[in-house]
Amino acid sequence: MSKYSFLKLFSLTALVIVLLIACTDVVTEKIVDNTITQNSYHEKHRPQFHFTPEANWMNDPNGMFYYEGKYHLFYQYFPDSTVWGPMHWGHAESNDMVHWKHLPIGLFPDSIGCIFSGGAVVDNNNTSKLGTETNPPIVATFTHHNFDGEKAKTNDFQKQSIAYSLDGGSKWIKYKHNPVIPNTDKIKDFRDPKVVWHEETKKWILVLAAYDRVKFYASTNLIDWKFISDFGIKGDKRLWECPDLFPMKVEGSKEEKWVLIVSIQKEAPNEGTATSYFVGEFNGTEFKSEIESQKWLDWGTDNYAFVTWNNVPKKDGRILGMGWMSNWQYAQIVPTEKWRSAMTLPRELKLIKSESNYALHSLPVKEFKSLRGKLTSLGALEISDEKILEGDFSAAQSELDLTIDLKNTRANSFGLKLQNDLGENLVVKFNKSEGKMYIDRTNSRKNKFSEEFFKNIHSAPIDFENEKLNIRLIIDAASIEIFIDNGALSFTSIFFPTKDFTTMSLFANDGVAKIMEAKIYALDGIWN
Ligand code: FRU
Numbered sequence: 001m002s003k004y005s006f007l008k009l010f011s012l013t014a015l016v017i018v019l020l021i022a023c024t025d026v027v028t029e030k031i032v033d034n035t036i037t038q039n040s041y042h043e044k045h046r047p048q049f050h051f052t053p054e055a056n057w058m059n060d061p062n063g064m065f066y067y068e069g070k071y072h073l074f075y076q077y078f079p080d081s082t083v084w085g086p087m088h089w090g091h092a093e094s095n096d097m098v099h100w101k102h103l104p105i106g107l108f109p110d111s112i113g114c115i116f117s118g119g120a121v122v123d124n125n126n127t128s129k130l131g132t133e134t135n136p137p138i139v140a141t142f143t144h145h146n147f148d149g150e151k152a153k154t155n156d157f158q159k160q161s162i163a164y165s166l167d168g169g170s171k172w173i174k175y176k177h178n179p180v181i182p183n184t185d186k187i188k189d190f191r192d193p194k195v196v197w198h199e200e201t202k203k204w205i206l207v208l209a210a211y212d213r214v215k216f217y218a219s220t221n222l223i224d225w226k227f228i229s230d231f232g233i234k235g236d237k238r239l240w241e242c243p244d245l246f247p248m249k250v251e252g253s254k255e256e257k258w259v260l261i262v263s264i265q266k267e268a269p270n271e272g273t274a275t276s277y278f279v280g281e282f283n284g285t286e287f288k289s290e291i292e293s294q295k296w297l298d299w300g301t302d303n304y305a306f307v308t309w310n311n312v313p314k315k316d317g318r319i320l321g322m323g324w325m326s327n328w329q330y331a332q333i334v335p336t337e338k339w340r341s342a343m344t345l346p347r348e349l350k351l352i353k354s355e356s357n358y359a360l361h362s363l364p365v366k367e368f369k370s371l372r373g374k375l376t377s378l379g380a381l382e383i384s385d386e387k388i389l390e391g392d393f394s395a396a397q398s399e400l401d402l403t404i405d406l407k408n409t410r411a412n413s414f415g416l417k418l419q420n421d422l423g424e425n426l427v428v429k430f431n432k433s434e435g436k437m438y439i440d441r442t443n444s445r446k447n448k449f450s451e452e453f454f455k456n457i458h459s460a461p462i463d464f465e466n467e468k469l470n471i472r473l474i475i476d477a478a479s480i481e482i483f484i485d486n487g488a489l490s491f492t493s494i495f496f497p498t499k500d501f502t503t504m505s506l507f508a509n510d511g512v513a514k515i516m517e518a519k520i521y522a523l524d525g526i527w528n
Helices: 003-009 014-022 147-151 366-371 451-455
Strands: 056-067 070-078 088-094 101-107 114-122 138-145 158-165 190-198 203-210 213-219 226-232 240-249 256-264 274-282 287-289 304-308 319-324 347-354 357-364 372-388 397-405 413-419 425-431 436-440 458-461 468-476 479-484 489-494 503-523
Touching: 056 088, 056 138, 056 304, 056 319, 070 101, 070 114, 070 319, 088 114, 101 138, 114 240, 158 190, 190 240, 203 240, 213 240, 226 287, 240 274, 240 304, 240 319, 240 347, 256 287, 256 304, 256 347, 274 304, 274 357, 357 479, 366 372, 397 413, 425 468, 425 479, 436 479, 436 489, 458 489, 468 503
Parallel strands: 056 114, 114 190
Antiparallel strands: 056 070, 070 088, 088 101, 114 138, 138 158, 138 190, 190 203, 203 213, 213 226, 240 256, 256 274, 274 287, 304 319, 319 347, 347 357, 372 503, 397 468, 397 503, 413 425, 413 503, 425 436, 436 458, 468 479, 479 489
């Protein structure tokens, strides 16, 4: 169910009345209690090392930039409820993208509308003249969404606006002549502007999602934007959201490509919503893709709206990003009580070329390793049937690193099982003859809160032709992130067992699975 139809369900309730009032013309800056309170962060299903809001609803990561030693994260936030509502930009900052400090809300709804997704750039040369040479402004681009217009079906209720900060991202001033990109063509889905600097033409390029395609705009000052081109797939009528565009060096060479990320609201590989990408060329006006259809940044159901950090120092040079670890099919009814949703781990992207094929690989950022605690080294293992793994770790907060000897593995299928004493489980399975991996969460909770969540076993293609297969699995209370062969494939999935999973086992069917090395790390939490 999309969030829009979900919201309709609530239309007779007092909640919606509050929502509508909150986003009409009469609202100026809304006053909410911005005090950051102490929280135990040990509620049921609370991730211990993934970013979550202290309370209430969160979706997409927004406006991420690095400035003066701090990584900033803004996010779609509704401070009044655990379901989606008039969007604000919540705010947090970090020294390492791993440990986060919650900060007061960055952007509030106003007379034009609520604040939907977008990006932020550090305007180092003060091209916007909104700051000074010595104190460059940080400029956020976002969509103003107006509920009155949506209700009246005006079709131009989404417009692009900007806000700027002169104090490193704490206080934001909305530009007084917003919107900067009005919706003159009246496109119903017209949102999520993200900006990148294009060095060759010395222009800012803004990419936004316009229903079944993206549109590009150019500007010299982040304020006056000119439409330059659009890009889509012929015949594709799916809804595109949260695009991102950036140049990237091909790993191990000087070759540069442009990557266009788009999140897709429907018909992802495992249904529902997912993040995809194209690799191609961008000449300052047009994007041309090497590939006809997009590839998937993550094959799991729960990595949406993945976007990257702006202004990462050149000498660092990494492409860093994060996604929302949920899916619109069920995000609003997952059984967490105080808050809803987490972000994925921060990830580094690499562009890998093999023959003429370009692919994005992703792995948790290296800073994540600082959370590793005690190591249980199980060495080489031969698995036939099932083996419970024991050591200095708890199954619900751990990282496993397995290297499978594929050449000498006779078992056709093998994998990992997490379970609790209620008989609930999550199964990760690799099947050689089918050339696939599977995540089965259909039995991960007795009380099935959503049909869609439990309906299918999810899968991804795996190449079993190599001599070895490396599988890295990171488990955090209610999520698993799987990275195959150094990030060549990633798979993110959430689950909500009635009680935490306490047992971790390896299994093999129809023969022996040979594991060359098995390591398990206990992982520290980030919330004290
Ligand atoms: C993606 C999205 C965006 C929109 C935001 C609203 O998850 O639908 O397109 O800006 O969520 O919260």
